[in-house]
Structures are given as C-alpha cells and as structure tokens.
Amino acid sequence: MISEASVVIIGGGIIGTSIAFNLAKFGVKNVSVFEKSYISSGSTGRCGGGIRQQWTSPMNVRLAMRSVELFERFKSDVGMDIEYIEGGYLLLAYTDKEIEEFKRNVKMQREEGLNVELLTNRQIAKKFPFMNLEGVKGGTWCPTDGHANPQIANIAYAMAIKRMGVELNTHTSVESIDTQNGKIIGVQTSKGYVKTNVVVNAAGGFSHEIGLMAGVDIPTYSERHQILVTESVNHILDPMVISFQNNYYVRQTMHGSFVMGQSDKNPAKGNDLGHTVEFLEEMAPKMVHDFPFMKHLHIVRQWSGAYNVSPDAQPIIDEARNVSRYIFAVGFSGHGFMLAPAVGEAVAEMIVYGRSKTMNISNLGISRFENKIEKEHNVV
Amino acid sequence: MKSYETVVIGGGPAGMVGAITLGSKGVKNLLLDENDTLGGQLVKQTHKFFGDHAHYASVRGFEIAQKLQKKISQNSNIKVETSATVIGIYPNKTIVYAKNGKEFKVTYEKLLITTGAMEKQLPFINSDLPGVYGAGAVQTLMNEYGVIPGKRFLIIGSGNIGLILAYQLIQAGVEVRGIVEAIGKIGGYAVHAKKIKRLGVPILLNHTIVKAIGDESVSGAVIAKIDDKFKPIPGTEEEKVVDTICVSVGLTPLSELAEQAGCEVEYIPQLGGYVPVRNEKMQTTNPDVFIAGDLSSIEEATTAMIEGKIAALEIARILNGANIENEINEEIKTLSLFRSGPKSAKIRAGLEKFGISIEAVPNVESHGVQIGPVGKLRAIVDCTEEIPCNSCEAVCPFEAIHIGENLNSTPVVDYDKCTGCATCVTACPGLAIHMLKEDVEKSKALVGIPYELLPLPEKGEKMWALNEDGNYVCDAIVKRVVKYPNKTNIVYIEIPIEFSRKVINVEFPKEESPFVCRCEEVTLSEIERAIDSGIVDFEELKRLTRVTMGPCGGKNCKLVVLGILSRKTGVPISKLSRGTSRPPVKPVEFSLFTKNGDPK
Ligand SMILES: Cc1cc2nc3c(=O)[nH]c(=O)nc-3n(C[C@H](O)[C@H](O)[C@H](O)COP(=O)(O)OP(=O)(O)OC[C@H]3O[C@@H](n4cnc5c(N)ncnc54)[C@H](O)[C@@H]3O)c2cc1C
Numbered sequence: 016m017i018s019e020a021s022v023v024i025i026g027g028g029i030i031g032t033s034i035a036f037n038l039a040k041f042g043v044k045n046v047s048v049f050e051k052s053y054i055s056s057g058s059t060g061r062c063g064g065g066i067r068q069q070w071t072s073p074m075n076v077r078l079a080m081r082s083v084e085l086f087e088r089f090k091s092d093v094g095m096d097i098e099y100i101e102g103g104y105l106l107l108a109y110t111d112k113e114i115e116e117f118k119r120n121v122k123m124q125r126e127e128g129l130n131v132e133l134l135t136n137r138q139i140a141k142k143f144p145f146m147n148l149e150g151v152k153g154g155t156w157c158p159t160d161g162h163a164n165p166q167i168a169n170i171a172y173a174m175a176i177k178r179m180g181v182e183l184n185t186h187t188s189v190e191s192i193d194t195q196n197g198k199i200i201g202v203q204t205s206k207g208y209v210k211t212n213v214v215v216n217a218a219g220g221f222s223h224e225i226g227l228m229a230g231v232d233i234p235t236y237s238e239r240h241q242i243l244v245t246e247s248v249n250h251i252l253d254p255m256v257i258s259f260q261n262n263y264y265v266r267q268t269m270h271g272s273f274v275m276g277q278s279d280k281n282p283a284k285g286n287d288l289g290h291t292v293e294f295l296e297e298m299a300p301k302m303v304h305d306f307p308f309m310k311h312l313h314i315v316r317q318w319s320g321a322y323n324v325s326p327d328a329q330p331i332i333d334e335a336r337n338v339s340r341y342i343f344a345v346g347f348s349g350h351g352f353m354l355a356p357a358v359g360e361a362v363a364e365m366i367v368y369g370r371s372k373t374m375n376i377s378n379l380g381i382s383r384f385e386n387k388i389e390k391e392h393n394v395v
Numbered sequence: 396m397k398s399y400e401t402v403v404i405g406g407g408p409a410g411m412v413g414a415i416t417l418g419s420k421g422v423k424n425l426l427l428d429e430n431d432t433l434g435g436q437l438v439k440q441t442h443k444f445f446g447d448h449a450h451y452a453s454v455r456g457f458e459i460a461q462k463l464q465k466k467i468s469q470n471s472n473i474k475v476e477t478s479a480t481v482i483g484i485y486p487n488k489t490i491v492y493a494k495n496g497k498e499f500k501v502t503y504e505k506l507l508i509t510t511g512a513m514e515k516q517l518p519f520i521n522s523d524l525p526g527v528y529g530a531g532a533v534q535t536l537m538n539e540y541g542v543i544p545g546k547r548f549l550i551i552g553s554g555n556i557g558l559i560l561a562y563q564l565i566q567a568g569v570e571v572r573g574i575v576e577a578i579g580k581i582g583g584y585a586v587h588a589k590k591i592k593r594l595g596v597p598i599l600l601n602h603t604i605v606k607a608i609g610d611e612s613v614s615g616a617v618i619a620k621i622d623d624k625f626k627p628i629p630g631t632e633e634e635k636v637v638d639t640i641c642v643s644v645g646l647t648p649l650s651e652l653a654e655q656a657g658c659e660v661e662y663i664p665q666l667g668g669y670v671p672v673r674n675e676k677m678q679t680t681n682p683d684v685f686i687a688g689d690l691s692s693i694e695e696a697t698t699a700m701i702e703g704k705i706a707a708l709e710i711a712r713i714l715n716g717a718n719i720e721n722e723i724n725e726e727i728k729t730l731s732l733f734r735s736g737p738k739s740a741k742i743r744a745g746l747e748k749f750g751i752s753i754e755a756v757p758n759v760e761s762h763g764v765q766i767g768p769v770g771k772l773r774a775i776v777d778c779t780e781e782i783p784c785n786s787c788e789a790v791c792p793f794e795a796i797h798i799g800e801n802l803n804s805t806p807v808v809d810y811d812k813c814t815g816c817a818t819c820v821t822a823c824p825g826l827a828i829h830m831l832k833e834d835v836e837k838s839k840a841l842v843g844i845p846y847e848l849l850p851l852p853e854k855g856e857k858m859w860a861l862n863e864d865g866n867y868v869c870d871a872i873v874k875r876v877v878k879y880p881n882k883t884n885i886v887y888i889e890i891p892i893e894f895s896r897k898v899i900n901v902e903f904p905k906e907e908s909p910f911v912c913r914c915e916e917v918t919l920s921e922i923e924r925a926i927d928s929g930i931v932d933f934e935e936l937k938r939l940t941r942v943t944m945g946p947c948g949g950k951n952c953k954l955v956v957l958g959i960l961s962r963k964t965g966v967p968i969s970k971l972s973r974g975t976s977r978p979p980v981k982p983v984e985f986s987l988f989t990k991n992g993d994p995k
C-alpha cells in the first residue's frame with residue numbers, strides 16, 4: 016500500500032472504479048481505491064443491469080445518453096465483454112394520466128435527441144406477442160436503451176485500473192478521514208494511513224456515513240431492494256420491461272435467465288441485505304399474469320441490495336462546501352450502474368480541471384436541496 | 396445313430412454345469428454348442444461376476460468359462476461337440492445338428508436344453524443403418540475378436556448389460572457419449588451404474604432414441620425425452636454425435652427347440668418372454684425334457700449354474716434311482732435364497748405363474764455407507780442396494796466384513812478388524828469399495844481407488860481426482876500403485892483432506908479442461924485463468940465466470956472452486972470466503988407462489 020496518494024477513492028463499486036479508470040486515462044498517477052470487501056460486493060453486484068435513457072429530467076436523459084455512448088465503446092475502452100446489448104426499454108402505461116405524462120416525457124426526450132416513441136397497445140402486442148397486455152393503454156419505447164452485466168462491468172473496470180497503475184485495495188476499509196482547516200490531509204484505513212489531499216466518496220449505500228467522516232452532511236439514506244433470477248431459457252425478450260403501475264422491471268440476460276425486481280412497500284432501511292418470501296409472493300402473480308410463459312419458469316435465486324437515495328431520487332455529484340477537495344458521487348437510487356461511465360468521466364474532469372467539461376452536471380450539486388425538490392418520477 | 400443317456404443343448408454356464416453334474420453322477424452325456432468354445436455368454440464377459448462366492452462370484456466371466464471347461468475335459472462321461480448347431484428336434488427323440496457342413500443325428504433318453512437367450516430388438520428410424528448393433532454383437536467383436544466397431548458410442552438401455560458394455564467400451568479406450576433409458580430409473584445394479592457415472596458417462600432417464608442419422612453409416616442419433624406413455628415429447632429432441640449405437644434393451648429366451656421337443660411354452664414377461672413351463676426341478680411338461688439358465692428365466696450366471704445342477708441331479712435320480720433328494724433340495728434352497736432379495740421381485744412374480752413360490756426376505760439388511768474411524772487406513776464400502784453378492788465377505792482374511800446367510804443383505808464393516816489390506820477392494824465385482832486414510836495434521840487424505848484401465852498411472856504422477864459423476868474435483872498425486880493378479884489394481888492418490896468424501900475416481904489430466912461447474916459449463920482452465928489474472932476472491936470469481944451460479948446453487952462445485960482457489964493462492968479453504976446462501980435452495984416455479992397452501 017502506498018503511503019501517499021494523489022487521490023483516494025472510497026468504494027470499489029461501479030462508480031468508484033469508473034472514476035479511477037477515467038483518472039488513469041487522464042494520466043493521474045498514485046490513485047488509490049479502497050474497497051472494504053470484494054469488487055462488486057455493494058449495490059453494483061446486486062443490481063438489475065438496466066441501461067435506460069428515458070428519464071423525466073433532462074439532466075438524467077443527457078447523462079444516460081452520454082453513458083450509452085461510452086457503453087457502446089466499453090469493450091474496446093475497458094477491455095472486456097460485459098454482455099452489453101441494446102435491446103431497448105419498454106415502459107408500460109395503464110391510464111390516460113400515465114399516457115399524458117409519457118407523451119410529455121417523449122417530447123422532452125426527443126428534444127434532447129433521444130430516439131424514443133409512443134406505442135399503442137396493439138403495436139406492443141405485435142412486438143411482444145407473448146405478453147398479456149390486459150389493461151395496458153400504451154407505452155414508450157427506446158431501441159437504444161439496453162442492459163449489461165453489472166458485475167462483470169465492475170470487475171472489468173477493476174482489472175483495467177490495476178493494469179493502468181491504480182492501486183486497488185480490496186478488503187480494506189476506510190475508517191476515518193483526516194482534515195485540517197477545511198482541507199483533507201489523509202485517510203486512516205484498516206491496513207494503514209494514507210496521506211492525500213483529495214478524497215472521493217463513492218461509497219454507495221454508506222455515502223452518508225463516509226460524508227460524516229469528513230464532517231459533511233450528505234442528505235442520502237439507504238433502503239433495501241429485492242431482486243431475483245430465474246433459470247436460463249431460450250432467448251425471447253430483448254428489452255427491459257418496466258411497469259410502474261404493477262411495480263416491476265424485468266429483463267432477460269444474454270445468458271438466458273430473467274432478472275426482475277420491484278419496490279417493496281416498506282423497504283428495510285439502511286444496508287440490510289436480507290430477503291423475504293413476501294417478495295416472491297408479490298412478484299409471482301404479477302409476472303405470471305403479464306408474462307404467462309413464466310408460470311413454469313424456475314426461480315433460481317433471490318437476493319437484495321441497497322438503493323442509496325437522495326431527497327429527489329437523483330444523484331448528488333459535487334465538491335463539499337466546507338471541506339475542499341472532498342468530492343462525492345452518491346445517491347444513485349436505482350440507476351447508478353447505467354450512469355457510471357458518464358459519471359466517472361465527469362468526476363475525473365472535476366478532479367483534473369476543477370469542473371466537468373464533457374457534461375454540464377451543475378444541477379446535480381448538493382445546493383439544490385436548499386430549493387424546492389423536483390422528484391424523478393420514473394423510478395421502480 | 397448314436398444314443399446318449401442325456402444330451403445337453405447349449406454350452407453356457409447352465410449347460411456346462413449340467414453336463415459336469417451329470418458326468419459326476421455317472422450319466423453319460425453329450426454337450427452340444429454352436430460356438431467353437433464352450434461358455435455361452437461368459438466368453439464375452441471380461442468383468443468380474445456378481446453372485447455367490449461359492450459359485451465363482453468375483454471371477455471374470457471368461458475365466459469362469461475356462462474353469463468349467465477344465466472340469467469338463469477331466470470328466471470322461473462327457474462328450475463335447477462344439478461348432479455344432481442343433482437345427483431341430485424330431486420325432487423319436489432325434490436331435491439333428493450341423494457341424495462342418497455335415498448333418499449329424501443323435502438320440503437321447505433325457506434332454507437338457509440350455510440354449511440361453513437372444514437380444515430383443517428396438518425399432519427406430521434408420522435402425523438398419525450400419526453402425527447400429529446389438530450389445531452382444533459389440534461384446535463379441537470387442538472381447539472375442541478385439542475389434543471395436545466405433546469411436547463414439549450411444550447405448551440404448553440401462554440394464555446391467557448396457558451398463559457393463561459401457562464400462563467395457565471405456566476400458567477399450569473409446570468414448571461413450573451416454574446411455575438412454577426409457578423408464579424413470581436405472582435398470583441394472585446401482586454399483587454398475589456408479590462405475591460408469593464416475594467415468595463421466597451420463598445416464599439419461601425417461602429418454603429414448605428417435606432415430607439414427609447418417610447416409611451410409613451412423614453419424615449421429617436423435618434422442619428425446621418421453622412422456623409417461625413413452626411418447627417422445629416434441630421440442631426435447633437432442634442430437635448426439637456418435638458413430639455407433641448399441642441397443643441393449645433386454646434378452647428373450649430361445650425357446651424354439653424346447654417347443655419342438657414337445658414342451659408347453661407360456662408368455663411370461665417377468666421371465667423374459669416365451670418360456671417353457673416347468674416345475675421346481677426344471678422338468679418341463681414333457682417329462683423327458685429339462686431346461687435351465689436364461690431359457691427358463693433371464694437372470695444370472697449363478698442362477699443358471701444352480702438350475703443346471705438341479706436339472707442334472709433330477710435326471711440322474713430318475714435314470715439311476717440314486718438317492719439324492721436331499722442334495723436336490725439343498726440346491727433348491729440355495730436358489731430360493733438367492734432370489735429372495737428385492738432385485739429378484741420380477742423373477743419371483745414370474746415363477747409364481749408356475750406355482751413356484753419363493754419367499755421374499757422382508758428383512759434383508761441394508762445399511763448406509765459407513766465412514767469408519769477417521770485417520771485409519773480402511774475400506775469404505777459403498778454398496779447399499781440389496782443385490783445377491785457376497786464376494787467381499789468371502790475374501791476378507793480378517794472376517795471384518797459381514798453379510799450373513801442371505802447374500803442379498805448389504806455388507807457391514809467391523810472397523811476394529813479391518814486392517815486396510817484392500818483384498819475386498821480388488822475382489823468386489825461392482826468396484827464399490829475404496830480405501831481411505833486421512834492425515835488431519837497435514838490436511839491430506841490418501842484414497843485407494845480400484846482401477847481397471849490401462850495404462851496404469853505411475854507413482855508421483857499428477858492426476859485428476861473425480862467425484863461420483865466423473866466431474867473434476869481436485870488435482871491428485873499418485874502415491875502408490877498396487878497390481879493384483881485379477882487385474883483390478885489399486886491406485887493410491889493423495890488429495891486435500893476436504894475432498895476425502897468426494898473423490899471416488901482418478902483419471903489422467905486431459906488436454907481439454909474439465910468442467911468444474913456443469914450447470915454453467917465453466918471449465919477448470921477458465922477458473923485458473925481468472926485467478927491468474929488477479930481474481931482471487933471467490934465472490935469475484937463467481938461473478939466473472941458464473942461458476943456456482945447455476946440452478947444447483949453451487950451444491951456440486953462450490954467446494955471444488957474453493958479448492959482450486961486454495962491451491963493457487965495458498966490460502967486454506969477454511970479461510971476463504973464462501974459466499975452467502977440465498978433461497979430458494981432448489982429452483983421452484985413461479986406458480987408455487989401463486990398458490991398458498993396454508994390453512995386460512
Ligand atoms: C436490486 C437493485 C437493482 C438495481 N437495478 C439497477 C438497474 O437496473 N440499473 C442501474 O443503473 N442501477 C440499478 N441499481 C442501482 C445500482 O446498483 C447502484 O446505483 C450502483 O451500483 C451504485 O454504484 P456505487 O459504486 O455507487 O455503489 P456500490 O456498488 O455499493 O459500491 C460502493 C462500495 O463502497 C464500499 N464501501 C462502503 N463503505 C466503505 C468504507 N468505509 N471503506 C471502503 N469501502 C467502502 C462498499 O463495500 C461498496 O462496494 C439497482 C440496485 C439494486 C439494489
């Protein structure tokens with residue numbers, strides 16, 4: 016372990032490793048990443064893998080579109096096949112009100128340059144004849160949305176940054192952050208002390224706690240989301256399908272298994288990673304109803320992970336006001352995986368140039384919570 | 396025309412023992428067989444036979460034939476005619492046989508027919524293509540003439556014959572791609588099935604062959620799952636690339652000659668098909684004609700020999716008026732005991748139709764596998780199915796293995812008496828016994844595996860240790876190779892102690908990397924490559940390669956993966972993280988959670 020680092024990144028999830036990757040690409044030396052467990056042990060290794068650009072806030076749309084550009088190049092940029100496929104996203108609408116909302120979203124998304132359209136029930140039925148579309152009024156469809164294997168993506172970044180000279184310390188936790196006169200001077204880890212002036216908080220479900228280590232009160236908390244995977248069968252479903260009304264998302268991986276989840280009614284708070292049978296009992300009937308062929312499909316495993324949530328369900332990417340060069344990229348709710356390539360780039364630019372250049376992410380700053388909160392609607 | 400007190404037709408174990416018994420009781424007899432050597436089915440059998448030790452159990456089939464041939468040549472009351480094919484039985488007790496292109500006739504006072512059985516056919520599309528064989532034909536080609544008719548085999552039928560054929564084919568160095576079996580359980584003995592499973596041959600239950608593929612000869616086979624009406628289920632077809640298909644779906648008695656000799660014949664499926672009606676002493680409805688062996692019921696060499704003896708003793712009693720009732724009854728008792736186990740239920744049901752009833756022994760003792768005292772060199776006997784065999788008990792020099800009077804009972808080991816001499820390991824016809832000694836301090840285990848393949852590994856050689864399904868478990872070092880005259884040699888290997896209960900076979904490392912995780916088809920080399928690239932955490936390894944992530948949840952391979960990690964990183968398995976267990980423990984359908992069964 017090096018005793019002095021130019022940048023210390025706390026968290027070896029998709030966000031932390033993506034930031035390190037982009038720093039290394041800029042040629043920054045002596046970057047050190049600390050991960051208290053193994054790579055992909057956090058939310059990243061537990062996530063659904065969906066990559067979507069159809070958001071309700073222009074900022075999210077833009078960031079996701081930039082990420083898709085980077086996902087398309089991921090294999091050559093980072094050096095590993097992450098089962099990335101642009102199979103599209105289908106969002107289902109059940110009420111006139113939902114249709115109206117979807118129309119507005121499509122208009123805004125198209126203005127941002129996204130190829131997205133509104134589909135009727137019949138158009139959906141034609142595309143996906145195996146679905147039971149009872150009650151569905153229509154939906155939105157973006158063919159360049161898609162999905163990938165988040166665990167392999169996380170490991171791919173980890174292997175790439177090691178090759179590029181970043182120091183990656185797994186099974187090493189950061190225990191405290193040393194500051195002096197509003198400046199960082201080092202971090203204490205379970206394996207020793209590292210001097211540094213720059214710290215990035217990419218600690219996912221633990222972002223609030225890591226904030227407090229430097230005296231920064233980041234308004235994030237964590238809650239548990241459950242998810243399951245089935246046996247693998249012949250390929251039938253290209254897109255991720257989301258029903259906000261029925262409260263689910265589902266996709267079929269390249270490997271043939273179906274991955275799906277919902278938002279529990281009263282999700283466990285914090286980083287509780289347990290599982291409940293109610294989750295299966297709630298998922299089964301609605302999935303069998305909407306996808307009748309799933310009746311005899313076997314569930315192979317269920318698990319859970321943390322959504323790290325901000326007051327408006329959108330990420331907070333900023334530098335602390337009271338501690339200089341204390342940067343955080345946190346609060347990604349259920350969409351941190353898909354944003355990671357663009358966020359990594361933006362945060363690396365913040366560190367190197369003092370601000371992000373490629374994307375203007377100024378409205379993801381922490382100060383926005385001083386004003387009225389505009390919540391992202393399209394979340395499961 | 397020459398006349399004999401008795402003529403025996405068929406020189407298999409039943410006929411040979413019949414002739415020997417007749418001779419020993421002073422009955423002059425002629426033994427006729429169509430082959431150029433005596434022995435019947437035995438000649439083709441290179442494996443050690445099951446059965447009663449007093450009846451040549453644990454001796455290889457062809458060696459039993461040799462022993463019987465010797466006895467016959469020493470008995471001056473027996474005249475043997477080989478290459479003599481009986482073509483018919485005519486009025487006035489006249490037997491006509493062909494030999495060297497000439498016709499011969501003989502007459503008899505009493506006739507013992509022991510013509511055995513022939514293989515049943517199975518109709519499927521293209522079953523007439525060259526490359527489709529009966530199992531017996533393959534055995535004859537391979538074991539008598541040293542010709543192997545293919546390189547990649549598919550076997551139809553999981554009875555003992557199919558299982559044994561698979562084993563013999565592997566011994567001969569060719570590949571067996573699988574055994575398909577129509578019903579939902581393996582037909583033959585569990586020990587035979589295990590023997591080939593640990594060599595990696597899959598046995599596909601509820602499957603059948605749909606058709607053979609090929610233009611001039613077999614180049615593949617289409618198999619499919621079948622429903623409970625034995626109909627192939629559409630969509631489950633699967634193609635196997637093979638060049639030979641062996642059909643082994645059972646034998647049926649050769650009863651024509653018995654019919655011609657005036658015996659009534661009845662169709663009794665439990666006994667194998669059309670069989671001559673007979674009494675307990677093997678006498679048919681024609682009082683001058685007796686039968687024995689597979690002709691009377693498709694069974695075993697041991698029962699064939701006992702029946703041959705009973706028939707011969709009864710003939711001798713009638714002809715000479717010898718007072719041998721007791722001797723006959725003893726043999727009948729032995730036979731009944733042999734047939735009293737659960738595996739003989741079918742035979743008992745069949746014999747019932749002749750009014751011959753045999754009591755099933757309800758309390759045949761069956762025991763689980765005993766592990767014995769850890770640390771001591773000892774025999775581990777994995778023989779939990781009640782089959783009529785007692786070789787291990789009979790050969791143990793220290794009386795450490797107990798089966799008891801009923802040889803259908805499963806063996807019990809007295810570990811105070813077991814010295815680790817391994818005599819039982821080489822004697823067991825099912826290769827169901829291996830040696831084990833753990834060294835807790837060094838975290839190693841020594842496993843002694845019965846090995847009948849060539850070449851033999853050498854001391855110091857690196858091998859792959861395999862589990863009961865023939866899957867790679869860990870690397871092993873050969874510590875010792877002990878050769879035995881009966882050719883069941885023992886290879887002692889050293890493995891990490893964690894795998895002492897898993898390893899049951901060894902093989903030479905192959906060029907192709909073995910599958911560690913069958914569900915996700917992850918190979919050893921993929922795992923080693925991932926570890927070499929710096930992925931030394933089980934959790935990361937799992938996510939990157941999918942190993943242990945399939946439907947079995949890693950039940951079969953997690954420990955193997957941890958073993959590989961431990962070997963490559965030097966971290967003991969106990970110190971490695973092993974992941975979290977998540978429900979469901981077994982895959983379940985979504986529909987399960989749509990139907991709650993709890994009382995409201
Ligand atoms: C069930 C579920 C489904 C999801 N589905 C999707 C989806 O379809 N699409 C999508 O884009 N997103 C999805 N997400 C969200 C996504 O997983 C997260 O937003 C994303 O993984 C966050 O990445 P991260 O690197 O910030 O966090 P993490 O992956 O959690 O990484 C943070 C890391 O920090 C480490 N850490 C914490 N404290 C310390 C410390 N003191 N010292 C050292 N290390 C520390 C943790 O061990 C952890 O590995 C889903 C999430 C869940 C739970």
Ligand SMILES: Cc1cc2nc3c(=O)[nH]c(=O)nc-3n(C[C@H](O)[C@H](O)[C@H](O)COP(=O)(O)OP(=O)(O)OC[C@H]3O[C@@H](n4cnc5c(N)ncnc54)[C@H](O)[C@@H]3O)c2cc1C
Binds near residue numbers: 407482559560689694
């Ligand atoms: C692959 C295989 C494995 C086996 N394994 C075992 C085992 O482990 N233990 C065990 O106990 N049993 C085993 N058996 C069964 C055993 O081999 C038979 O039950 C036994 O050989 C039957 O003896 P048999 O004398 O009735 O008939 P066979 O051995 O079949 O002998 C009949 C003889 O009659 C001859 N014959 C037929 N018709 C005529 C004719 N018209 N003219 C002249 N000759 C004729 C035949 O050519 C043959 O030589 C096995 C059998 C097979 C096929």
